[in-house]
Amino acid sequence: MSFLRKLLSGQNPATTVADYPTLDAEEQELLAMVRDTVSRFRDQSIQGDVHDRQKEIPDPVRQGLAELGLFGLLFPEQVGGMGLGMRAYMEVLRSLAWDCQSTATLLGGHLSLAGRGLLLFGNEEQKGRWLPVMASGECVGAFALTEPGAGSDFRSLRTKAVRVEGGWQLNGNKLWITNGSEAGMFLTFARLETAEDGLAAFLVDASSSGVQVGRPEDKLGLNGSNTNPVDFDQVFVPDRDLLGQPGEGFKIAAEILNRGRAGWAGTCLGASERALHEARDHAAQRVQYGHAIEKFGMIREFLAEMASDVALLQAFMDLTGGLGDAGETELVLESAALKIFATEVQFQSADLALQIAGGNGFSREYPYERLLRDARVSRIFEGTNEVLRMLVAMLAAAAGKQGWQGQGSWAAPETLAEAWHPHWHKLYPESERLHQEAVALAAKHGKQFRMAECDHRRLADRAISLGVRTATLLRLAAEPDFAAAEAVRYGLLRQERRYLQVETEAQAPLDEAMEQAVRGLLQEQTAALR
The missing domain is CATH 1.10.540.10 (Acyl-CoA dehydrogenase/oxidase, N-terminal domain)
Structure with a gap:
C-alpha cells in the first residue's frame, strides 16, 4: 500500500516510512x-x-x-x-x-x-x-496518445489498429505530440477492431510509410519544444513492434502516466526557484518611495510564500522520488498529488515574480513573462489537475472503505526536533477527519461519486496538503537543514491555516513566521538557490 493511502487510513507515517529515503x-x-x-x-x-x-x-x-x-x-x-x-x-x-x-x-x-x-x-x-x-x-521518442476527441479520457481514442498479415495497420490522427518533429519512434495507442477488444500500444518507426507529421503548433509557451499533430494513414506496424499484448493499451498508458507525471515536479521546482531568484534580486534593487521594495509588507509576503512553497515542494518531490527509487511500485496517489502541488506552486511562483517585477515583468526583455507562459501548460498535460483531483479523491474514498486503523495519536519521529512537534500533532486529527469525510461523501453520492467534482476538489486539496506537510516533517526528521527553517515553518503554517480552518487569532504567529522567512531569505546568497 502506498505512503499516502496508509496516511489516509490512520497508519503512523513515522513507522510506514521509518527510514526516509535519503541518499548514502x-x-x-x-x-x-x-x-x-x-x-x-x-x-x-x-x-x-x-x-x-x-x-x-x-x-x-x-x-x-x-x-x-x-x-x-x-x-x-x-x-x-x-x-x-x-x-x-x-x-x-x-x-x-x-x-x-x-x-x-x-x-x-x-x-x-x-x-x-x-x-x-x-x-x-x-x-x-x-x-x-x-x-x-x-x-x-514521442508519446502519441492524445487525439482531437480524446484528451484525459483516452478511452475515447478513435485511431484504429486492424489486424493484417504479419502485423497491424494503423489509421487515425494524434494531436499535441511532444517531440513530434524530431521523433524517430512514436509510442502510439490505437483502438482494436471492436470496443470489447480495447486498446493496444505500438512502437511505430517514424520513417514508416503513411506517418505524416504536421507543422509545429503555435503555442503560448514551451516554444522551444516542438508539439505537432501526427497522422497515421494505413501505417503498417510489424508484429514485433506490438508493445505488450493486444487489449493492454489502457493499462500501459495509465501505468506510464501514473509513474511519469511525478518526474515533472523537477521542472516545476527548477522554474519556481528561478522565479524566486529573479524576484528576490529585483526586490532588493528596485527603489520606490525611498526604499527598496523588499521592505514593503506585501512584497515581503510574496517572497515568503514563494520560498516556503519551494521548500515544501522539494520535500514532497524527494520523498516521492526516493520511494520510487527504493522499489515502491504503488505511487499512483503520490504522483497525482505531487503533480497537482508542483504545477500550482510553479504557476503561483511565476505569477508572483512577475507582479513583483511590475512593468519589467510584462516585457520580453526579462524572464518573468516566459516563466509564466511556460508554467501554464503544466496544469494541463499528463492529466489535467481537475482529472487528477478526481483521481486523488476517488483513491481517498477507496482508502476509507478499508477502515480506520488509527490508534488515537501518532508518536513523532524520534529524530524530529521538538520545535516541530506542534505541527506533527496536527496530522493525526486531520487524517481522521479526512477519512470520515471521504467515507461520508462516498456514502452520500454512491455510484454518482465519480461526478461529484466540487467535493472531489475539497477532498483532494486536503489530502494533498496532508501529504505535503507529512513529507516535509519526515524530511526534517531525516535531514533537519534541508531548507531554511523559517521558510519551512511559514509554509506549514500557511497550509494549516488554509486547510485546518484556524481561527483568526492565529494570524499573529503566521505574520511573525512570514517575517522570519523573508528575513532569512533576503540574507541568503543568490547562488544558494542555484
Missing part, C-alpha cells in the same frame, strides 16, 4: 556530480530566451545533451544508458528548467513517456533494438 554518501556524490555537470552545460550552452524566440532547441544543444548521456539517463547501462533513478531524473529536469523548460520537456517526453513504456512493457528484443539508439540520442 556514494549516491549523494553521484547525484551532485550529475547536477553540477548539467548546470555547467546549461550555463554554457543553453539560452532559454533565444530558444523561445526561435521556437527550437538548436542542434548543438541536442548534441550536448547526447554527449552528457542524458538521453539515456533512465536506461540500463548495458544498452548505453546511465542507469539512474527517479531522483536523478528529477534533479536533471530541475537544473535544465532553471533556464529552459523547453529543453526539460524534450527529455521528459523522450525518457519518462516513450522510454518508460519500453522499460516497463518492452520485451528483450524490443529493448535491445530501440533502447541503444534512444540512449545515444540518435532516436528521440
Whole structure:
C-alpha cells in the first residue's frame, strides 16, 4: 500500500516510512556530480530566451545533451544508458528548467513517456533494438496518445489498429505530440477492431510509410519544444513492434502516466526557484518611495510564500522520488498529488515574480513573462489537475472503505526536533477527519461519486496538503537543514491555516513566521538557490 493511502487510513507515517529515503554518501556524490555537470552545460550552452524566440532547441544543444548521456539517463547501462533513478531524473529536469523548460520537456517526453513504456512493457528484443539508439540520442521518442476527441479520457481514442498479415495497420490522427518533429519512434495507442477488444500500444518507426507529421503548433509557451499533430494513414506496424499484448493499451498508458507525471515536479521546482531568484534580486534593487521594495509588507509576503512553497515542494518531490527509487511500485496517489502541488506552486511562483517585477515583468526583455507562459501548460498535460483531483479523491474514498486503523495519536519521529512537534500533532486529527469525510461523501453520492467534482476538489486539496506537510516533517526528521527553517515553518503554517480552518487569532504567529522567512531569505546568497 502506498505512503499516502496508509496516511489516509490512520497508519503512523513515522513507522510506514521509518527510514526516509535519503541518499548514502556514494549516491549523494553521484547525484551532485550529475547536477553540477548539467548546470555547467546549461550555463554554457543553453539560452532559454533565444530558444523561445526561435521556437527550437538548436542542434548543438541536442548534441550536448547526447554527449552528457542524458538521453539515456533512465536506461540500463548495458544498452548505453546511465542507469539512474527517479531522483536523478528529477534533479536533471530541475537544473535544465532553471533556464529552459523547453529543453526539460524534450527529455521528459523522450525518457519518462516513450522510454518508460519500453522499460516497463518492452520485451528483450524490443529493448535491445530501440533502447541503444534512444540512449545515444540518435532516436528521440514521442508519446502519441492524445487525439482531437480524446484528451484525459483516452478511452475515447478513435485511431484504429486492424489486424493484417504479419502485423497491424494503423489509421487515425494524434494531436499535441511532444517531440513530434524530431521523433524517430512514436509510442502510439490505437483502438482494436471492436470496443470489447480495447486498446493496444505500438512502437511505430517514424520513417514508416503513411506517418505524416504536421507543422509545429503555435503555442503560448514551451516554444522551444516542438508539439505537432501526427497522422497515421494505413501505417503498417510489424508484429514485433506490438508493445505488450493486444487489449493492454489502457493499462500501459495509465501505468506510464501514473509513474511519469511525478518526474515533472523537477521542472516545476527548477522554474519556481528561478522565479524566486529573479524576484528576490529585483526586490532588493528596485527603489520606490525611498526604499527598496523588499521592505514593503506585501512584497515581503510574496517572497515568503514563494520560498516556503519551494521548500515544501522539494520535500514532497524527494520523498516521492526516493520511494520510487527504493522499489515502491504503488505511487499512483503520490504522483497525482505531487503533480497537482508542483504545477500550482510553479504557476503561483511565476505569477508572483512577475507582479513583483511590475512593468519589467510584462516585457520580453526579462524572464518573468516566459516563466509564466511556460508554467501554464503544466496544469494541463499528463492529466489535467481537475482529472487528477478526481483521481486523488476517488483513491481517498477507496482508502476509507478499508477502515480506520488509527490508534488515537501518532508518536513523532524520534529524530524530529521538538520545535516541530506542534505541527506533527496536527496530522493525526486531520487524517481522521479526512477519512470520515471521504467515507461520508462516498456514502452520500454512491455510484454518482465519480461526478461529484466540487467535493472531489475539497477532498483532494486536503489530502494533498496532508501529504505535503507529512513529507516535509519526515524530511526534517531525516535531514533537519534541508531548507531554511523559517521558510519551512511559514509554509506549514500557511497550509494549516488554509486547510485546518484556524481561527483568526492565529494570524499573529503566521505574520511573525512570514517575517522570519523573508528575513532569512533576503540574507541568503543568490547562488544558494542555484
